[in-house]
Amino acid sequence: MKTTTINDVAKQAGVSKKTVSRVINNEANVSEDTRAKVQKAIVETNFKRNPLGMALAKNRSLFIALLTDNPSPGYLMKLQKGILQSCTEEHMGLFLYDCSYNSNNLLKEIEEFIDNTLVDGFVLAPPICDKLELLEMLNRKNIQYIRIGPSYKHQGEFVGLNYYKASYDVASYLVRLKHTNIGYIKGHPDEESSTIKENGFKQALQDNKINWDSRLVAQGYYTYQSGRDAAALLLNNKPAPTAIFASNDEMAAGVLYEAQSRGIKVPDELSICGIDDISITTKVFPNITTYRHPLVNIGYRAAVLLINRLKNKQSSAPYGDSKNNETFDGELVIRDSTASIK
Amino acid sequence: MKTTTINDVAKQAGVSKKTVSRVINNEANVSEDTRAKVQKAIVETNFKRNPLGMALAKNRSLFIALLTDNPSPGYLMKLQKGILQSCTEEHMGLFLYDCSYNSNNLLKEIEEFIDNTLVDGFVLAPPICDKLELLEMLNRKNIQYIRIGPSYKHQGEFVGLNYYKASYDVASYLVRLKHTNIGYIKGHPDEESSTIKENGFKQALQDNKINWDSRLVAQGYYTYQSGRDAAALLLNNKPAPTAIFASNDEMAAGVLYEAQSRGIKVPDELSICGIDDISITTKVFPNITTYRHPLVNIGYRAAVLLINRLKNKQSSAPYGDSKNNETFDGELVIRDSTASIK
DNA sequence: CTGAAAGCGCTTACAG
DNA sequence: CTGAAAGCGCTTACAG
Incomplete structure (x- = not known):
């Protein structure tokens, strides 16, 4: 099955292959007339530009x-x-x-x-x-x-x-449920996000006049197992926290497991929240309250x-130093792993 | 940063680029002497074959x-x-x-x-x-x-x-735990694997002289939700099954959720098994018994x-019609979602 | 606005 | 065993 090339199109349209190249690359300096002719030929010959040809000539693959x-x-x-x-x-x-x-x-x-x-x-x-x-x-x-x-x-x-808003909102929600003894599981120490989330959490506590207690903070690494381990530590506190906020869902799932394996009822005896809204949050029982990032x-x-x-x-085309950054907000998603203090 | 090409290597080695091509493609008909020379030049020039050049010439990308x-x-x-x-x-x-x-x-x-x-x-x-x-x-x-x-x-x-062995082994294991009232959730009707697994399940029942009961079979689609739905159906049976075997783990997780949301204790009141050993089986509580495929x-x-x-x-090189198929066996992995009938 | 020539990095087909 | 020529499908740089 011979594929059609730029040459076939050129022949069909009665122009040079350079002109075809101009058309498929949307370059200027082609008369409307010839552009139409070429486009017609492209359709007729069912032409598709071979990316390898382009990549080799331009030294860029676009992959x-x-x-x-x-x-x-x-x-x-x-x-x-x-x-x-x-x-x-x-x-x-x-x-x-x-x-x-x-x-x-x-x-x-x-x-x-x-x-x-x-x-x-x-x-x-x-x-x-x-x-x-x-x-x-x-x-x-x-x-x-x-x-x-x-x-x-x-x-x-x-x-x-918006990691800051994520943790601020989740923490504030827990406070609204009257939790004051809230365990927090930090993210991986190498990641920027960990610091930002921690700041959001602290600020929410402060804004609600709740004291920051270092015994309620455990180091996590964003993995399921680290969530379990951190929960084990936090749950050994006396009195145990009434809520644990894991800074991502993967760890939150680990917290849930640890709680359940100790016979602690979620959410009656312990509320659990995460961040991200990954699929596991709606596959475990109970479903986990989280902050949805539109991933x-x-x-x-x-x-x-x-x-x-x-x-x-x-x-x-003009491409200066102007950066095209975008930041996405998310939203709190309340599910079954959180309950208010009676 | 100019990258070195086959031409640079040729020059360095004092041979034609065709010879270099022969060496990098491991073709025959190159004297040991020149091969060594070329290989030396390749190292010296830090040459890396550009896959696009090859792809274009051969019309095969190897991607x-x-x-x-x-x-x-x-x-x-x-x-x-x-x-x-x-x-x-x-x-x-x-x-x-x-x-x-x-x-x-x-x-x-x-x-x-x-x-x-x-x-x-x-x-x-x-x-x-x-x-x-x-x-x-x-x-x-x-x-x-x-x-x-x-x-x-x-x-x-x-x-x-080996889907047949998978379902045969899981079903046999449930029988060893003295389950006889076993619900089964089929896979997607379009997939070969579904039929094969069902056959394995049936054979295991038959070999253990347990009657096949169509009310204990529900259609699934290999998705979490279909597992939940099928479990809901099966659990409405009177008497309810004492075990549910979902033909993949994704559905098994759905079964577990459905059971827990009804307050059914797993494994005390209901045993649950899946197939595949995907990560969720060790993230839910209790961990799900399954058949591990070395995915x-x-x-x-x-x-x-x-x-x-x-x-x-x-x-x-010779490439006839000889097919190189391989089939992998797996193994039963017993975890906490299954228990024997008292 | 358009095209002929040369080239991207490699290979195939042929000649010696 | 080795190489000069032509080509894969496209583009760049130049000329008109």
């Missing part, structure tokens, strides 16, 4: 990749879904690359990946989006990227989640911004 | 893609992880494409994806791997693929899971087989 470090599956799935959707709309393929945050030769591995696939854009998911050496390497190699996460040391563009949308927008940037760069 | 229909996230994540691992080892990129099984123009969309990315190989996950029109289209376009799932109408190669391994092997095939085809 993008999602770089992850295998965080919570539910989080990743939603993000991935949005990114994929945008890529499909833009007729682009999405590469996947799963790396290891702590690998010693992380940078080398990623450079190799770039060489092997010739991607020229990355969507960086947390926690990899906060890895400064990586961002610097990408800058050096002139590989475009967009970060999923809050602004970080002024590197690159980002699509942000699918966030992934979608991140990919759109990245792809637009690549395309603009290609057509040498 | 592969994972084609999914967004099944249970946990299932997909494990599969993806294995595939990714193999791709990384082989220095290949993995494209992702999420399609909609029921889309009217599924085939057209996939053809477009192929045109846009020039992938020349697919890993087909269930349920998409059982879509005959798709397989035929891929055959026609001469796109290689490997299916994750049992043999199906003699199409293509596959990496199979990471399965994904890994599938990608290895596919990539080898592509490479062999490329080097025109």
Whole structure:
């Protein structure tokens, strides 16, 4: 099955292939007449531009990749879904690359990946989006990227989640339920988001005149197991907290398990909240109250911004230092894992 | 940063670029002497073959893609992880494409994806791997693929899971726990695996002289919600089943939720089992007894087989009709959602 | 506004 | 065993 090339279109339209190239790239300086002729020929010959030809000539593939470090599956799935959707709309393929945050030769591995696939854009998911050496390497190699996460040391563009509002709102909600003895499980110490969420939590306490008690704070790492472990610690307090706020859902699920394995009734004896609204929150019993981040949308927008940037760069349209950042708000989602103090 | 090309290597080694090409493709007919010279030059110039150049010349990208229909996230994540691992080892990129099984123009969309990315190989996950029109289209376009799932109408190669053994073993285990009133939730009616699992279940009942009771069988669709719905139906039976065997974990999690929301104690009043061993089974309380399929391994092997095939085809090595199928066994994993009848 | 030439990095087909 | 030529499908840089 011979595919039709730019040459076939040129012949059919009676123009040079350069002119065809102009049309498919939407360049200026083509008379309306010939443009129409070419477009007609494109349809007639069922022409599709071969991306490899373009990539080789331009030295840019327009392929993008999602770089992850295998965080919570539910989080990743939603993000991935949005990114994929945008890529499909833009007729682009999405590469996947799963790396290891702590690998010693992380940078080398990623450079190799770039060489092997010739991607020229990355969507960086947390926690990899906060890895400064990586961002610097990408800058050096002139590989475009967009970060999923809050602004970080002024590197690159980002699509942000409003982590502060998330934790502030969740904490305030728990206070409205008359909880004052609230355990808090922090996120991974290396991630920007952890600090921001903690600040939101503290501020909510302060605004409600509740004292901050360090015995009610436990270190987590955004993983299920770390949520369990932290809950075990917090629940050993006397008196035990009446609510535990885990700074992501993956940990909240761990808290729920730990509570249930100790025979603690949720929400009657313990309220539990998370952040993100990943799928597991509606699969466990009881469903977990959380703060919904529009992750699918966030992934979608991140990919759109990245792809637009690549395309603009290609057509040498103005692309200054103006950053196209977007920050998404979310909303509190009240479910069955929280109840008010009687 | 100018990258070094085959020409640079040729110059450095004092040979023609064709000879360099021979060396990097491991072709015969190169004297050991020049091969060594070229290899030395490759190292010295830090040469990396540009995949786009090769792809354009050969009209094959060696890129592969994972084609999914967004099944249970946990299932997909494990599969993806294995595939990714193999791709990384082989220095290949993995494209992702999420399609909609029921889309009217599924085939057209996939053809477009192929045109846009020039992938020349697919890993087909269930349920998409059982879509005959798709397989035929891929055959026609001469796109290689490997299916994750049992043999199906003699199409293509596959990496199979032993579904029969899975359900036979789980059912037998429930019988050993003295359950005789066992509810069964079938898989999606369009998927081969559903029939095979049901056969395994029936055979186990028969071998243990337990009568098959159609009121104890409910239709599921491999989704969480369908598991809940089916459980609701089954639990309305009088007497209610003492165990429910869902033919995948996603549904088993739904069963657990439904039971708990009715105040039914698991495992004391109801035992629950699934199949697959996806991550949710160890995140809910109680952890769910299941049959572990080595999904990471399965994904890994599938990608290895596919990539080898592509490479062999490329080097025109013998590639007959000999199929390289592999079938993986799994193992029963007993956890806390099952108990014996007193 | 349009096109002929040269080139991106590699391979195939052929000649020696 | 080795290489010069032509080509994969597209674009850039230039000329008109």
